[in-house]
Amino acid sequence: MIGTWVSILPPLIAIVMVLATKRVLLSLGSGILTAALLVASFAPVETVKHLWSALTVSFWADGELNTYNIFIMVFVLFLGIITAFVSLSGGSRAFADWAVRHIKTRRGAKLLTVFLGLLIFVDDYFNSLAVGQVSRPITDKHRISRAKLAYFIDSTSAPICVVSPISSWGAFLIGQLALILGTTTAVNYSPLSAFLMMAPMNFYVIATLAMVFFFAWTNIDFFTMKKHEEIAQKTGQLFDPEKEIPGQLKEDFPEHNYGRVLDLVAPILTLVAVTLGMMVWTGYRATQSLNIWAIFENTDVPLSLVTGGLIGTLLAAILYIAQMGRNETASYRLVGKALSTGVKAMMPAILILLLAWSLTYLIDILETGPFLSTVVEKSNIPVNFLPVIMFILAGLMAFSTGTSWGSFGILLPIAGTIMINAAPELLLPALSAVLAGAVFGDHCSPISDTTILSSTGAGSNHIDHVATQLPYALIAAAIASFGYIILGLTGSVWVGLIGVILSIVVLFTIWTVKSRRQIELTT
Incomplete structure (x- = not known):
């Protein structure tokens, strides 16, 4: 069963159940079982052993603490506690009032979120949660649905990280390229120059970011997203209160007028600054080099995140405690309440992450990814269609496994080997297609950790986020596929890029004209 078609059943069952039942934990549990x-070939005792291993691997792996996953979970908890303290101190209310005075339109609120998503490009986890913390008070005031906010967060975090050399993603990918390019003399690019050259070949990122700006600039929406936005604008209901909302505080804190914008901005800026500083420091400590690429290739992202989260949390608590001399509602009892409320708010996200990681662990044992890649290796596909095939395969792999990095690790060497032997001139386009496809699959997968964290950062129901983002991701993927087909047939990256840009322009024109006609009919 390992490495065969059967290996795709667990992720398929989990994904189908998520979409059918809307119950994430039940669906992930079914996939894990x-x-x-x-894995155990249906032996009862072995099945229990593998279940236990899968559920504990996020805490203990290879005979030691799994600090990577533990630190990510602790960072998520810190974000919940910061949110609680910021709300308790009145910082969220003060910042929202400030934002309404200075950002007077829904367009401005949406564009601010998009620009923040592009500016925080060092890590996708960090991006997803930090952007949500800053943007949520503003988008809430302007009646932008949480599903729309989650879409903006998710569709800027991974896309910007995958083309940014100064990021945890960029460093990892440059290292992968070094291994691939070091095995051939057919090309003479350095890993860094190859990575930079691949950016304009990432057609999915280009299409996705173009769509993000389009939907931020206009009031046009489609499919399920349109329903969420209409409800938000007409009623002010930003999410379905009957559904589980990860990151949403469930306790009411005393209202007062002592909050300042500083009470929100200072903890978040401190979190950002400390995290960035720690990323540079841990990378330097590992390499003893001042080379920025080497630093980011060897940085310890989880340790940096948890350190930034700790310092940001302490500052948020200190700012609240400092109010006790002038705020009659402030008390140490509420400090404890903020701690427990922040942790409770993030527990749904933690549970989803734990089960998603457990499923990924078992999928890795089943060799689902290698099976999918072997299908392509054994197929006699014309070389000109390999870029688009790599894009689709990487999308399927990331969708099935919930990890874009796992897809990178499996498919980049395979794509490199195939293209070096068959068509070296299409090596970089094929590798870029793998990156594009992996991000696409990650965007569509309800078991993806970055998708889960985007829901958490936005305070959106996870399934609502997946359902509203999926059609937009599929449209961007269709445009990217068209571009890779043109690229393969012409052998020209620029012709493929022009095809993508023209497709985007035509699509946006059609949407705009259709929207104007609908407005004219209603008026």
Whole structure:
């Protein structure tokens, strides 16, 4: 069963159940149980052992603490506590009032979120949660649905990270390129120059970011997203209160007028500054080099995140405690309440992450990714269609496994080997297609950790986020596929890029004209 078509059943079951039942934990649990049964060949005792290993691997792996996953979870908890203290101190209210005075339109609120998503490009986890913390008070005031906010966060975080050399993603990918390019003399690019050259070949990122700006600038929406936006604008209901909302505070704190914008901005800026500083420091400590690429290739992202989260949390608590001399509602009892409320708010996200990681662990044992890649290796596909095939395969792999990095690790060497031997001139386009496809699959997958964290950062129901983003991701993927087909047939990156840009322009024109006609009909 390992490495065969059966290996795709667990992620398929989990994804189908998520979409059918809307119950994430139940669906992930079903996928985990199916995977454990397959790994154990349906032996009861072995199945229980594999279930236990999958559920504990996020805490203990290879005979030691799994600090990577533990630190990510602790950072998520810190974000919940910061949110609680910022709300308790009145910082969220003060910042929202300030934002309404200075950002007077829904367009401005949406564009601010998009620009923040592009500016915080060092890490996708960090991006997803930090942008949500800053943008949520503003988008809430302007009646922008949480699903729309989650879309903006998710569709800027991974896309900007995958083309930015100064990021945790860029460093990892440059290292992967070094291994691939070091095996051939057919090309003479350095890993960094190859990475930079691949950026304009990432057609999915280009299409996705163009769509993000389009939907931020206009009031046009489609499919399920349109329903969420209409409800938000007409009623002020930003999310369905009957659904689980990760990151949403469930306790009411005393209202007062002592909050300042500083009470929100200072903890978040401190979190950002400390995290960035720690990323540079841990990278330097590992390499003893001042080379920025080497630093980001060896940085310890989880340790940096948890350190930034700790310092930001302490500052948020200190700013609240400092109010006790002038704020009659402030008390140490509420400090404890903020701690417990912040943790409770993030527990749904933590549970989803734990189960998603457990499923990924078992899928890795089943060799789902290698099976999908072997299908392509054994197929006699014309070389000109390999870029688009790599894009689709990477999308399927990331969608099934919930990890874009896992897809990178498996498919980049395979794509490199195939293209070096068959068509070296299409090496970089094929590698870029892998990156594009992996981000696409990650955007569509309800078991993706970055998708989960985008829901958490936005305070959106996870399934609502997946359902509203999926059609937009598919449209961007269709445009990207068209571009890779043109690229493969012409052998020209620029012709493929022009095809993508023209497709985007035509699509936006059609949407705009259609929207104007609908407005004219209603008026």
